[in-house]
Amino acid sequence: MIRVIVAEDQWAVRSGLVMILDASPDIEVVAEAADGDEAVAAARRLRPDVVLMDVRMPRKDGISATRELTADGVDVLILTTFDLDEYVFGALRAGAAGFLLKNIEAEDLIAAVRVVARGEGMIAPAVTRRLIREFAGAGRPPGRSAAVGEASWTAPGPAAIAQLTPREREVLGCVGEGLSNQQIARRLGITETTAKTHVSRILAKLDLRSRVQAAIVAQELGDAV
Template sequence: MTIRVVVADDQELVRSGFAMILGAQPDIEVVAEAGDGAEAVAAVRRHAPDVVLLDIRMPRMDGIEAARAVCAETDCKVVMLTTFDQDDYVYEALHAGASGFLLKDVRRDDLVHAVRVVVAGDSLLAPSVARRLVADFTSRGQAAGAGDGGVAASAALGALTARERETLVLLGRGLSNAEIAGELVVSEHTVKTHVSNVLSKLGLRDRVQAVICAYETGLIAPGC
């Protein structure tokens, strides 16, 4: 399967550099480049890519706003790019629906890996980073409207089986499929089924959103 990608950054050298790196891979095709958020959203609508790389700071429409539009309208995975490693950008990106967060000085191999990872439905945040960021986020109440989403998700938890709730808790703690399989003493295939059911029943896009959900619904307390 060829992974279709849109690259959006207002710096032409950065944009073209990322496009060149990704386009050189046999399983990745860069279908469009964009110089701002509005162009990025238009490109996603036009080309229906699998992944869009969005710079956070762009003219006309920034990456966060573009991410919200893309995630609301499509199933395209969003990876945020920035030169700033401040937590607030990560919080906003996650709640905009982003599947990952990368600094622009990311290594070539890590950039390529990131695209493949999000298409596979995994998170780009290491478990320890995900736990810290989301715990801090929920305890500080950084996201606008997070409360309403948390209430809705809490109500939806009743649709989960006991094993699916266990899976969500382990997802929230940042465990991989292999680690969850070890905890539950089941096969990785079974874990994938549980994860898929959790995401579907709760209306979540990916594992990053599952981590946020686990905290917002109180299944995991901040700092645990």
């Protein structure tokens, strides 16, 4: 079972999300939270596989909560009504594993939770192009901070990229294309476990907090990967 916490301050929206997720035979909602403080406390107590997190909430917002949870090794899937704004950028820098819009279809929400629970990234198609353009397409060289909001995320510089093996560069390129570990394995003729190991090593070498950040780095580097 995939154990999920749903953090959303609007009761009606939260109830709807819980109903959708609980209807899936392989997903169990183990707790609900109305703000970031409740989400962090519940996650530390229950150690879920995924926290589905709203961004605008009272007391502690979803970005601050995401920063704390990812530091604890918890995967966070951001759910927002905004197709792209400073909250999404903040969530990216905080290490969120994925981004969804609240108008997502029920089956797509369930699929996204499963993807993140497998340790992979998920970005709603509506935000992908603008996200990549802001962080990777503005002519900013690797190593320069993308400063949006209160904190900045610094892309790895050439010295960090040079640490990657040729195979890791191939895997990074695949991550940039949005391929899953299974798809990477098929393309490169390796096992899914080996693909997952390569991704973990890439994140460690480049000091990245999520697969989504790795995908943006790959997009920025382009043919240099």
